[in-house]
Amino acid sequence: METRSPQERIIWLLGLIVVIFYALFPVLWIISLSLKTPATVTVKPDEGFWGTLVPSDATFKNYEALFKDGLDGPFLKPLINSIGIALIATLIAIVLASFAAYAIARLEFPGKTLVLGGALAIAMFPPISTVGPLFDMWRSLGLYDTWPGLIIPYLSFSLPLAIYTLVAFFREIPWDLEQAAQVDGATPFQAFRKVIVPLATPGMFTAAILVFIFAWNDFLFAISLTSSDASRTVPAALAFFTGDSQFTQPFANIAAAAVIVTIPIIVFVLIFQRRIVAGLTSGAVKG
């Protein structure tokens, strides 16, 4: 690596700080908001910028309020729905996308480009345009306000992305490894499971993160295709939070909920980031 002069380093550092601050500022603001009492939630200009950002009367009351009534409360059931729906959608998407991507990367079959093109077309389709028809269909099929009712559209919109990501990873894995496994006595499926899958795990985790974040953050389908806590996820549930009276907005509670739903994403990314080790295949073939 080339060495940089001190001036250059300082410029880089400053740039970095600006970018990080710019990106994290809304997060800081939300955290601050979530710690405030209803009295101090609204901005008081006379306290200045820092006075507004750092709450003078920090409290965890807002967080307590979220979980106060347990499953009957406004937040716990949607949180469970969110986790369950996002995890199931991720799992199914990864399994299906792995098979599809493997076939696309490895096999020659008629209609291959059609499959890829179709997947891309779906990914480019504006989700909002499907909401109306889905609403009608789900109601007549009994899928309205159920977990599968959300999992299915999440799958169709995240699968293309997952397939594309995985195809890129599968293409990187040397063909020879699989053939070596077959000569070594493995069935094609064993070769896939014992050699290709372990090597493709970084790709699978990458795809998993993408799918999970998509499902976790979705508001459009969640608000349109649910009507109760039976399947309402957190982003939709936030819209139904009520304040102390009908004239106060529950800003602080919403902020607390927002902080809580951000945590799983961060945890998810941190866990899997370590699994996404570049160059895992190095050493397979001549280096």
Added chain:
Amino acid sequence: MSEITLDKITKRFPDGTEAVKQLDLDIEDGEFLILVGPSGCGKSTALRMIAGLEDISDGELRIGEDVVNGKAPKDRDIAMVFQNYALYPHMTVRENMAFPLKMAKVDQETIDHQVEEAAKILDLTEHLDRKPSNLSGGQRQRVAMGRAIVREPKAFLMDEPLSNLDAKLRVQMRAEVSRIQNRLETTTVYVTHDQTEAMTLGDRVAVMRKGELQQVGSPQELYERPVNLFVAGFIGSPSMNFMPVELSGRTAKLPFCEVEITEAMAQGLESHSAGSLMVGVRPEHFEDAKLVGDQPGPTFEVEVSILESMGSELYIYFDMDAEVRAEQLDELAADVGSESTAEEGQVVARLDATSEARRGERLELWMDPEKLHFFDLDSGERIAPAGEG
């Protein structure tokens, strides 16, 4: 262990390429057969058909008594060493070597024993728990070998297993491969494009060209009695020198000398209908005239245009004022040419190191009259002297 029979095996790829044409080969039980030829001639395709990694378009493949055309690779019980080793990067050396045994559902105790045993043979014992990415090229190559020898397969197939190693390691591993094959006595098919490897390793060598088998025989046979221009030029390093020749009676007129051919050769040529001829002389069949004493054979003067000293021997190049054209030779030139400094119209001679040849000076050369090879220019076939076995 088993014999392998290829009966008119043909490979046609979907795009119409015929990579292997009507290949007939009988590989005996325990034999070490080398499949050699310039790159792109279909060696890998042939090997992969034996392994079952490539479908056979036509013909019959037998391993032992069984026809295996339709069998999956895993049911053929053969082991293969790939050119790029194809080690499983997520497994340790031990796991890599144990993999074929695991797939065969061998019990753990036997697996451990076999792996330790193979590791000992290959000098890998202390690396058993490392990952392939932490090994040197030579060690990776040995792991690939280890994965093949842990079980006792019916045959080993090796596709240019040494071509990724540097020159010194290659010579070392060549000896190793030979030693292991001798010890295990497992039928082995070894693919290479390197004629030196072919000549030093195998019991028998099969030369391929453009998907067609040219000749199968011991290294000695290929060297002494090549069937055509292609084999003659491919086997031996530096390559055989080819030149036009005119025959009158028993005198052959070469560009730089006249030579009296042997009785047997004359008879052989007689039964051959008179087409245009070409003659080939290997570099080692020339010698500095001062060093040969009174051995029979023509001597002639040439001007040394290039001189390469190898310490143990000398190579000199001289111009011959003549050109030869043949399709088979052009192909060779594309492949082998890079190894030789000789340009078109130049002749290479290998002399004893004690020769006093100097670059740019004239030198009296001697040629062995019994080592001339005659070829039909049109077909490229070699014309054998009468009575040759």
